[in-house]
Amino acid sequence: MIRAQVIVRPRASIFDPQGDAVGRAIQSLGVPVRQAHVGKCIELEIEGDDAAAARAQLETICHELLSNPVIEDYVLTIQEPATAGGH
Amino acid sequence: MRWVVVRFPGSNCDQDAFHVLKHVLGQEVEYVWHKESSLAGAEAVVLPGGFSYGDYLRTGAIARFSPIMDAVKAAAAEGRTVMGICNGFQILCEAGLLPGVLIRNNNLHFRCETLHLRVEHGDSRFTRGLKAGQVLRIPIAHGEGNYVADPKTLDSLFAHKQVLFTYSDAQGAASDAANPNGSARHIAGLTNVAGNVLGLMPHPERASEGILGSADGLAIFESVLAGEKAKQG
Numbered sequence: 016m017i018r019a020q021v022i023v024r025p026r027a028s029i030f031d032p033q034g035d036a037v038g039r040a041i042q043s044l045g046v047p048v049r050q051a052h053v054g055k056c057i058e059l060e061i062e063g064d065d066a067a068a069a070r071a072q073l074e075t076i077c078h079e080l081l082s083n084p085v086i087e088d089y090v091l092t093i094q095e096p097a098t099a100g101g102h
Numbered sequence: 103m104r105w106v107v108v109r110f111p112g113s114n115c116d117q118d119a120f121h122v123l124k125h126v127l128g129q130e131v132e133y134v135w136h137k138e139s140s141l142a143g144a145e146a147v148v149l150p151g152g153f154s155y156g157d158y159l160r161t162g163a164i165a166r167f168s169p170i171m172d173a174v175k176a177a178a179a180e181g182r183t184v185m186g187i188c189n190g191f192q193i194l195c196e197a198g199l200l201p202g203v204l205i206r207n208n209n210l211h212f213r214c215e216t217l218h219l220r221v222e223h224g225d226s227r228f229t230r231g232l233k234a235g236q237v238l239r240i241p242i243a244h245g246e247g248n249y250v251a252d253p254k255t256l257d258s259l260f261a262h263k264q265v266l267f268t269y270s271d272a273q274g275a276a277s278d279a280a281n282p283n284g285s286a287r288h289i290a291g292l293t294n295v296a297g298n299v300l301g302l303m304p305h306p307e308r309a310s311e312g313i314l315g316s317a318d319g320l321a322i323f324e325s326v327l328a329g330e331k332a333k334q335g
Contacts, residue, residue: 029250030284032206055159080167083160083196085203086250 017061017069018094023082024054057081066093103330105131106144108174108190110165115151115187115307122310123148127323136168146183146326147174149190151243151305161204161246162192171197183227183326184299188244191291191301200294200301201259202251208284212245216316217282219290219304220270223263226293228300231325237274238267238318240304242282242290247303249285249292256287267291267302 025031031052038051061069070093082089107119116133123131134141136154141147154165165171171193178184178199186194194200207213221229221236232238251259259265268288271280276288283303291302306319 029205030208032208032210032248032284036210080163081159083163083203085252086205 017063017066019059019061019069019073020092020094021057021059021073021077021081022054022090022092023057023077023087024089025052025087027052029086054087055081066095069093103129103146103327104142104144105129105146105148106134106141107131107148107150108134108136108170109150110136110152110154110168110189110193112154112156113150113152113189115189115305118305118307119148119150119187122307122320122323126310126320127327129327134170136165136170139169139173141170141173141177144177144182145330147177147185149174149184149186149193150307151188151190154189154193157189157246160196161189162194162196165189165193166197175199178294178299181296181298183330185228185326186299186301187305187307188242188247188303191303192246194299194301199299200292201255202249202286204246204303205248205250206246207244207248207282212243213247213282214241214243215282216241216309217304218270218272218274218280219267220274220276222265222268226263226266226297226325227329228293228322228325229266230329231321235274237270237272238309238321239316240306240309240319241316242304243308244283244303247283247285249283249289249303251286256289259289259292260287262295264292264295264297265289266293266300267304 034052041048123129221232224233267290269281306322309316309319
């Protein structure tokens with residue numbers, strides 16, 4: 016099994032209303048946070064042990080489904096099968 | 103004219119659209135479940151409002167992969183009429199049938215109210231019964247209607263007369279105060295370059311009978327019908 020993690024973030028150039036609200040909430044609690052951005056973390060478990068093949072498939076999925084390139088960037092991290100489940 | 107209203111899991115304005123088309127306008131209309139692969143030869147398609155797939159991931163992001171969307175894309179490519187209202191607009195953007203994307207309202211509120219829209223052009227498939235500058239009273243009901251696109255795309259939308267409706271005050275003047283969601287350049291509704299695919303956040307189907315407080319939305323449907331009649335005549 017392969018484990019993968021996708022972090023989706025709003026682009027810095029796009030106003031992030033959610034991040035703005037969260038940032039202001041943190042400020043109201045006394046922490047001088049300058050900016051906050053709210054994204055998503057998607058964790059996947061994939062059948063098989065071919066990490067390269069999984070990466071190729073997941074890049075497409077990240078681009079077409081998990082993120083919208085007009086407003087978001089993503090970072091895909093794949094954990095090699097040898098270390099998967101090892102903790 | 104033969105219409106279909108597509109139902110996704112979570113659609114909730116499908117019956118309103120069906121009612122207006124069938125009972126107010128006397129059109130032939132059928133529902134099509136999103137798992138279907140055919141629009142049964144309909145000349146016009148409505149993607150109704152709602153919360154398809156619970157708005158999970160992003161609004162419209164999962165619905166765009168529904169089997170029926172291949173038929174909707176084919177219909178759009180053939181020049182048939184495609185109308186996406188509210189969640190339907192969000193789905194059309196995610197599907198790439200319209201440019202840009204709709205994100206969370208800049209004020210974070212779910213805005214549910216009747217407001218004013220200025221008609222930008224009266225020479226489109228959806229506004230031929232209206233005049234540029236005319237002001238319509240039509241309700242909105244959304245949390246994610248904040249239209250975002252890069253400046254080049256926005257310029258191109260106006261240059262190609264794709265923006266049909268903008269948020270305005272009662273006199274037709276645009277301002278941040280009249281913009282309910284932070285939408286770029288006050289955009290409320292736009293078409294593709296070909297002009298046969300419309301996406302709009304306001305709900306014309308909720309403003310198509312006087313008893314509901316406004317019948318201004320009817321003109322949008324009637325424009326489509328008038329165009330079809332002219333084509334056949």
